[in-house]
Amino acid sequence: MILGQAFVPDPLTVAEQWRLSGRGVAIATVIETWGSAPRPVGSHLVVDTDGNFHGSVSGGCVEGAVVGEAIEVITSGTSRILEFGVADETAWKVGLSCGGRIRVHVERLG
Amino acid sequence: MRLEHLQSINKARENRIAAVTVTALDGGASSLYLDGEAVDEVMVPAVQTALRTGKSAIVEIDDRPLFINVYLPPPRIVVIGAVHISQALAGMATLAGFDLSIIDPRSAFATPERFGQTALFADWPEDVLKDAPLDAYTALVAVTHDPKIDDFPLISALAADCFYVGTLGSRKTHARRVERLSKAGLDEAAIARIRAPIGLDIRASSPAEIAVSILAEIIQTLRTRDVMGGRSV
Structure with a gap:
């Protein structure tokens, strides 16, 4: 049965296509949230070596920083856990203006 | 994540089968379980909870932090x-x-x-x-x-x-x-x-x-x- 195609392609489908076409890919995943986090635990952002990305781990607040870290993870192969809190000029360049906190796991797609 | 795991998850979603990944947050090996297949005994409660609730979460098993991510078929x-x-x-x-x-x-x-x-x-x-x-x-x-x-x-x-x-x-x-x-x-x-x-x-x-x-x-x-x-x- 052919079903209606979802309007926005799934990040993991995009990640598979990218990897199979030879691109380096990292998968970022929300693993923990506190307070009013914009994306639920389990949400994915996928990133390639050139910084192309698909999906989201927040409402667009921290994706830029995650993409930068993800490119390093693709090179090193070592997973990282990132934590983002409320936007605070002194502590973070980026943050969540909604007041929540999130932890994001970033790993290379083998 | 291993490419084979990612491909199995995508395939499972296409076939409307639920899947659960267990990622060791301390850098250890990860595993993948498809609904209906055998699950390592120590992981059974966490995997069953994830399948039932559809909620992903961190659990501690044998003092190791594990991230359980559940992929339900698209509604x-x-x-x-x-x-x-x-x-x-x-x-x-x-x-x-x-x-x-x-x-x-x-x-x-x-x-x-x-x-x-x-x-x-x-x-x-x-x-x-x-x-x-x-x-x-x-x-x-x-x-x-x-x-x-x-x-x-x-x-x-x-x-x-x-x-x-x-x-x-x-x-x-x-x-x-x-x-x-x-x-x-x-x-x-x-x-x-x-x-x-x-x-x-x-x-x-x-x-x-x-x-x-x-x-x-x-x-x-x-x-x-x-x-x-x-x-x-």
Whole structure:
């Protein structure tokens, strides 16, 4: 049965296509949230070596920083856990203006 | 994540099978479980909870932090009836991330001119559902007003534990439906799961507004009850 195609392609489908076409890919995943986090635990952002990305781990607040870290993870192969809190000029360049906190796991797609 | 795991997850979603990944946050090996396959004994409670609730979370097992991520099949809406409401619902549901298909044996209604790219089956539900059975991640919306067309998929949806079962009809129409379904052998609790009249009460009037109320009710149901409908996994 052919079903209606979802309007926005799934990040993991995009990640598979990218990897199979030879691109380096990292998968970022929300693993923990506190307070009013914009994306639920389990949400994915996928990133390639050139910084192309698909999906989201927040409402667009921290994706830029995650993409930068993800490119390093693709090179090193070592997973990282990132934590983002409320936007605070002194502590973070980026943050969540909604007041929540999130932890994001970033790993290379083998 | 290993590419084989990612491919298995994507394949499982395509085949409407739930999958669970366990990622060691201290950098150790990760594993993947598909619903219905054997699970390492130590992981059984965490994997079962994830499948039942659809919620991903960090758990500690043997003092190691593990991230359990659950991938449920994408929620699907099967609409019985290629009517005006279905035209509006098709566009909205696709935007909201649902797979949607429409079944109506009346070929005058089920035409590509009226439905564009939407998956459309101009056949009896009995025939279409044989090849693509309903499941717990499916919402069934029956809107033909015709018992000859609606009753079979309604009964099938309750038997398949569809997370949402809704149908059009006034109280009087629904009372007659309840009578027919009781005669067909359905118990009271099963029949009570049918949302009729369909949709949240937002005083919807036009077909598009009724589609909004139906989609809102489907989302509310999806997000407020155990996704597996309490069935044991």
